[in-house]
Amino acid sequence: MTAFLCLLFALLLLTLKSSKRTSNIFLSLFLIQQAAIPLDILISFGEEFRSVALNYSPNLFYFFSYGYWLEAPLLLWYVRSIIYKNYSLRATDLVLLVPFLAYLTHQWIYFYSVGSVDRVAELQTYQLQTTEEYIHWITLLREMFRVALGVVCLIELQRYRRHLRTNVYSADHDELAWLTILVTSFTLLRAWSMIVVSLMILSVLFGVTVNFGAAGLLGNYTAFLLVSLLIFYSLGHAHVHEGIDRDVDIAEPKPIAPEHRQNVLDYIEAHKPYTNTILTIDRLADQIGLPTRTLSNVINRQFNCNFYEFINGYRVNEATHLLSNHPEKTILEVMALAGFNSKATFNTFFKKKTGQTPSEFRANANKPKTLDKG
Template identity: 45%
Template structure:
């Protein structure tokens, strides 16, 4: 009972995890408001339950050893959430600003990276025998990761940033169209949602910097403190999740959904 599994930085991840799980449960059981938006926001928050867990399992010094003793198959399961959280945030934003929002056929393309990653993990990890998994985990060193895994990580963060940019584009289009539909533009305040989207863009940009710092440190011997960048991202996520919960409860009702322009949406989704 005296074993210490978490340090101070780990507590930040645990608080983030707890907040997201609690609010997601609230949204899924709440009977009022836009049910579709609530469900999408809950799924987004659940992805942020998985992401801190993935970080704790892979990089928490004491907790990592604890999970290895339980089962090596737990590793990398929660990492799949990275490929979904940005997509879910995009769908949440769309559900707020468009009446009768529905997923389009083109939206399926946003799930392709997730499916490819699932296939990759099945072949590279889950089909490996138990003893090999234990050897890999017990001898793991960040510096000795294969180069292709760093490229996968960098692509993942670029994909998340891309989805964040799509969120900003959607908000800008909404703001332009809403001016034509409502005389009093002050009734429709986008500020809080823009702050959140930009905040998550900052997190994803920081994640790209972490990936580039790891490239620089381990491939080119130009040492950059990637651990500090990662910790800064963890603390920023906690702040943004807190802001997201507060503003979602307080101000989401100010949105006046507009009819989605199917032609514009199709054009946007086809952009690379």
């Protein structure tokens, strides 16, 4: 089921027209590797499949296990293609393929270069307990490699989340939460596989009894669920991210020209760009005519806040004006006109700045004034 689902949607993604073409390619390749893993499990440990594969060709054995070495780098590259603009592979990214190439070399030397008769004989007499010990340690190293890349994915996502909080119009990014949950789940699944391999080593070396069947089934069904959710995410949510420059946090901040602060204030007061609910720091920088990094430095260092706080401060001011002078407009209309696209964010910032909720502010603003008779 998992293999069929992965191959079906990999084909769909490769033929789908989308602005996220690079992301779709990485995801489709990741899904193909995810399909290879259950096929390897079926051939290696499924009694019926093992017999059929052995009769068909001994070359099928271990062939699909390459998926373990490729799916982790591909998931990382997929995540990066979502969060970075115009993402392309660098030489440092390709280093992650070294374990895969080392595995191919090992398999060629110790299995595929051996005669067909010897390969069949080896497979027919295969026993977990008689497998050379170093093979188990390579398998454990493989799972550790997959977990490590999952952690790298989470670090990249946390970096992106920090950027969104500082430089983007809204902190409510449910789509990013989806991706974070999925990557976390895949990383935990890999950690579970690492535990199973560790138990396997204990079983072989020390005779510890472990129910590998139940452990394997749990991992297989979990993988099926996660793949289904990942496909749902990719089709419904991944396209919303504009991405950031890959090296956005590397350069040191440059000195700020004194006139930049006034240029920013003049433009915002004249054009009210904050009323655009999808305003980002990149768009505002283009409108003002400043590099994005320069605008970010101006806001952070001249106004002592981040872009998110800076823009929402103007939005709250706009909302107070509308609430005081346009009683015919509903709270939600005021929220939208002021530039907020989230009721929770609107209420939070409004109360933080005014000490009242929007409803309380309107009620107090519209109270009739009493004359002082003293």
